[in-house]
Amino acid sequence: MxxxxxxxxxxxxxxxxxxxxxxxxxxxxxxxxxxxxxxxxxxxxxxxxxxxxxxxxxxxxxxxxxxxxxxxxxxxxxxxxxxxxxxxxxxxxxxxxxxxxxxxxxxxxxxxxxxxxxxxxxxxxxxxxxxxxxxxxxxxxxxxxxxxxxxxxxxYNFIDKEGIVLKSQENLPKEAQDFLGGNPFFLNVGRLNPQKNQRRLILQFAHFHAANPHVKLLILGDKDSEIDLMSHIEKLGLEDFIKILPFTKNPFAYMARAKALVLSSRYEGLPNVLLEAMTLGCPIIATDCLSGPRELLMDECNYEKKLDKLEICKRGILVCNEETEDEGISWYMAKAMEMICLSETMTENFRQNSLKYMEEYTNQRILQQWIEVINEEVKGEVISTRTAEEQKLQSAKHIVIYGAGKVGREVFRQLSSRHTISCFAVSERKDEDEICLGIPIREIAALQYLPADTVVVIGVGKKYLYEVLDKLWECGFEQIVMPYL
CATH class of the missing domain: 3.40.50.11930 (Rossmann fold)
Known part of the structure; x- marks a missing residue:
């Protein structure tokens, strides 16, 4: 128990x-x-x-x-x-x-x-x-x-629905009110980085804004890439219509007043910001990225499919997650903004469908799912990871240590008392007969061992780890073990 x-x-x-x-x-x-x-x-x-x-x-x-x-x-x-x-x-x-x-x-x-x-x-x-x-x-x-x-x-994630609704009733800060001047606005909330892809949003908004000069855009986020984004805004001449404000603990007051929340991400997990917007009935425009928006907006979990235009869903509009949107070759996100502004009937449907969805979205249900996973009986033998890796090494036909430097030699000293080490492996070696601690050093690309018969133990520091992993996969080696030092 x-x-x-x-x-x-x-x-x-x-x-x-x-x-x-x-x-x-x-x-x-x-x-x-x-x-x-x-x-x-x-x-x-x-x-x-x-x-x-x-x-x-x-x-x-x-x-x-x-x-x-x-x-x-x-x-x-x-x-x-x-x-x-x-x-x-x-x-x-x-x-x-x-x-x-x-x-x-x-x-x-x-x-x-x-x-x-x-x-x-x-x-x-x-x-x-x-x-x-x-x-x-x-x-x-x-x-x-x-x-x-x-x-x-x-x-799915826990959501504090009562807290969101309560905070949404607060007034907007004076800086935001002065900028908006009572005009309608779209909202983006998230870190200012390539994943969230606000550059795409700014470009698409510029195209939309040409025919809708009264609408503005607010971006709430940290300052990782604010200078680059501000430069992008200035080049488009939109300083009076797009404003970046620091991330706030209360984005909900903005969501409650926005025409729509726009998520422009390249990839996600489950964006909390969408659940928060849906709690308030805020319409959503989101890229069809992996993962999250598709299943929240349209109850569709088939990620083998890929949207190439836009789609009107139950709780918002999905737009394609393509480079053509970044480059101004296609304008589906801009079109979605225009659709939100033109159809009150559609946006009201989004609001009602989102509110209904969130009525059934409860923390108690999510907690029960966690408890079920915690209490679920473990299938198979209970075994420590270290024991499992020892068994993998014992059954291997060949054991290779990648790296013949300080870390690799320490790995050899730990393993050689229990296992026979076939060789050290490196990307390049100095001469044909190079030896380390009595065993040969081989170039990984020239190893004659079959990958299925070989376990490779990492013998380099973390500085070189990604490079080594890439090289091993390139050579077909999938059985890789990190040592316990």
Whole structure:
């Protein structure tokens, strides 16, 4: 019987995943003993319930997490985001391990190599994977054939509907009121970065604005790329019609008054901002990105399909997520803005359908789904990740250590007492007969071992990890292990 639950997340000061972790702790603390394993316990912004545990001492996170799991007799450990998911899996002993995936995996992201490695090499060790949207589940399943479908559950995010409605009744700040001057406006809320793709929104709004000069655009976000976006706005001559304001804890007052919320993202997980807008009956225009908008606006979870124009849905308008929209070759987002302005009947339908959807969207239902996953019986043998990796090494025909430097030699010293190491592997070697610690050094591209018979142990630091992973996959090696140093 599960009594003690650990929630692993970097902190509780910013980010959607961190906020959901805090809300989950509050709900679970009503039934279980909850411990929040955090890297940063000094700066707390989000509400939570349970005992805070700092696992950052000496930056030895894995060892600290292992000791804390023992100290607090953890029966179930739930983690959020890739790095903590990895540490949760690596420290797995006999407790149930649940990892939460919050976003899709795209090649353009910095974390792509790491995310791909985790999904291929480690996620199948988790007892359950909770995806925040059907699109994220689809992405997880297609990225690793080792993950059984029964292990991946979709659970949407908690939403504070009462708080959203209450805050929406507050007045807009004077700066926003002065800018708007009583004119109608479209709204965008999110970090100012390439993922959220406000450049596309600004270009599309410029096209729309030429025929609708009385309508304005407000963007609420942090300042990561504000200078670039302001330059873009100035080049289009729209300084008087587009304004970027700092992110606020109360975007709801804006949502309640906007013509529509416009989400221009290239990719997502489950955008909380859409659920928040729907709570207030705010019409939505969103790119048909992976993942989230499609299933929220049209109850459609077939992500094999790809929209190439726009589609009027139950709760808003989906527009294609194409580069032609970025380059001003197509104007479907601009057309959607015009449709919102022209048809009160359509926007009223969006409002009513969204409000009806959110009436049935309850935190109690979401909590029950989490409890079902927590209490679900684990299928198969309960085994620690370290034991599973030892078994993988024991059954391998060949064990290769990638890297012959300081890290690689330390890996060799740890493994050579239990396993026979075939060779070190490197990208390039200095001479034909190069030897390290009594075994040969080979170029990875020239290895004669079959990938199916070979386990490669990483013997380089994190600085070179992504480059090494890319090289190994290029050469067909999929059985990759990170050492326990």
């Amino acid at each position: 599960i009594k003690n639950i650990a929630i692993l997340v970097h902190g509780l000061w910013s980010g959607g995943a961190e906020r959901i972790a805090g809300l989950l702790s509050k709900e679970l603390a009503k039934t279980y003993n909850v411990y929040l394993f955090l890297v940063n316990t000094d700066h707390i912004v989000y509400d939570y319930d349970g005992t805070l545990v700092n696992v950052a001492a000496n930056h030895d996170y894995e060892n600290n997490i292992t000791m804390c799991k023992r100290k607090y007799h953890i029966d179930c450990a739930i983690s959020f985001l890739e790095d903590m998911n990895y540490k949760n899996i690596r420290t797995k002993r006999t407790e149930k391990v649940i990892i939460s995936e919050r976003c899709v995996q795209l090649t353009e992201t910095y974390w792509y190599m790491w995310s791909r490695f985790l999904r291929k090499g480690y996620y199948h060790y988790a007892d359950a994977i909770v995806a925040c949207a059907e699109g994220v589940k689809f992405d997880v399943m297609r990225s690793s054939h080792q993950i059984p479908e029964y292990a991946v559950k979709t659970i």
